[in-house]
Amino acid sequence: MTSNLIPDDLLRERLVALTRDLILIPSDATRPREIDRGLAFLKNHLEALPHIQIQDFKCKGDRGVLALPEDCQHPQVLLCGHLDVITHSAVSDYGSHIHEGKIVGPGAGDMKGQLAIMFEVFRSFNSQHPEASLGLAITTDEERGGEHGTRYLFEDLGMRCEAALIPDGGGLNEVIIEEKGMVHLKLTSKGHASHAARPWLGINPLEALLGQVQSIQDAFHQGSDDKDHWHPTCTVTIIESSNRSPNRIPAIAKAFLDIRFPRPLTVANVLDSIKERLQANTDFKVIIADEPSHLSPDPLFIQSTEKITGRPVRLIKSHGGSDARFICRYDIPTMVSSPFVGELHSTEEWIDIESMVTFYRVYEDYLQTKLL
Ligand SMILES: [Zn+2]
Incomplete structure (x- = not known):
């Protein structure tokens, strides 16, 4: 690894702070203004990157944001995440606390913690390697099927990439290869x-x-x-x-x-x-x-996961579907794995902080191997 990588303690601090800021925004389908506020918050951070162009997109009322290198519509690697969370009736539910090494709060594990990781890795990678062909897509309708987000991007807008990363399923060493x-x-x-x-x-x-x-x-x-x-x-x-x-x-x-x-x-x-x-x-x-999906993850990603975690990867099957189905149908290797999460869709939803740091390093290693 090169010496200009962010040290673990600083990285941990940043990931926790960004995740908790994102949890505070109740970005569920019944609160479209909060979804807009969340997108604006992320865009404010992205605008600081000089070589990145930011595009808004909208399909039947659902918005999203695409951040791509200048003059590039089809990045080599695309990071895909969703900002929307499941609805909880009280706005006061959308807070978080730290308990036993976990961030606990609505959306922590699905997927505001992962969004924070993608965001930080995108930011740091682009500042260090502005020539790298790396994109970031943020959608806001995954919890309602993804038709107006990821499907729209790939099917209607013709988005393509050589590999897609979706940290929304599987585990740290569990990479999904099939979805029902x-x-x-x-x-x-x-x-x-x-x-x-x-x-x-x-x-x-x-x-x-x-x-x-x-x-x-x-x-x-x-x-x-x-x-x-x-x-x-x-x-x-x-x-x-x-x-x-x-x-x-x-x-x-x-x-x-x-x-x-x-x-x-x-x-x-x-x-x-x-x-x-x-x-x-x-x-x-x-x-x-x-239709059922076959995801064919990039062998380089499996290598990076094994190298960083020091443990073998299990290729697993998933009973549920994810946004990956809209991407893998174009024969694009799509990687679905994630830090440790639990109690999904409850107010006690959590993401494990140490596994967030490890997961960030997996993404960082994969992007270095793939793009540099
Ligand atoms: Zn999700």
Whole structure:
């Protein structure tokens, strides 16, 4: 390592301060002005970098910021993060404290701590190597699906890079290589209303729906004895009807399903097998559908992680999806790993401070190997 690297104690101080400043801004979807304030805060810091151009982008009301080297639209490496957090009703919840070596507060681990790391590494790398082809993208809709952030950047604006870093999943030595695909589905079963004392006069859409849901679940639970659960799952999340009377059969019933599935299954396979199991009087509507992803992380990143942490990397599979799915579909190696975090989406969410410092060094080492 070269001698102009920031010493650990100063780095730790900066990462903690920046993370805690970011946590104080309640940047959730219900508070768009706070999201703007968070973006302005980050931009104020970025504007101090002389060779960086900052671009704002906006898709259907969701904003974001792109920081790129001058005259460069497609950086070699792109750091990708999101500023938005899950909603907590009281603004007073958005504070933090330090406890047993962790920063504890809403968004600490998803992903304001990681945002602080990306930000510091971007700043320090650009000041030392202004010629390096390194970009930073900050989106604000990841917690609501990422369609107006990362998808918009890559699909609509044509962003490309040789490698993308997304510190939003996995662990310090756990790099994600596969993510399950997802289908959110709404089923609407139409029956015929009647008095519950004379059910033969009606057609009960709730009972019809339960039978169909059971048959779909049976179809998706093959391989469910696998202890890693690397098999399709189908979970009922909502069942509803407008009926409020225990003695009445309603005319319509709805069920919402959350289906997750690994490769080689595709969205088309999943929808085909659902259609086969639906009765004629049941309609379905796809709310969200995403194919499973294969992330193919850069071997140089695995090397840097092993070198800095002194431990082997485990390539892991993830049951949930991330913004990586919008990038890896263009055959761009995408690295999803993270410092130690926990209690995600609660007010007690945390990020481990020492692992933040180590993680920063992993990024720094990778960028030096890749870009210099
Ligand atoms: Zn996240």
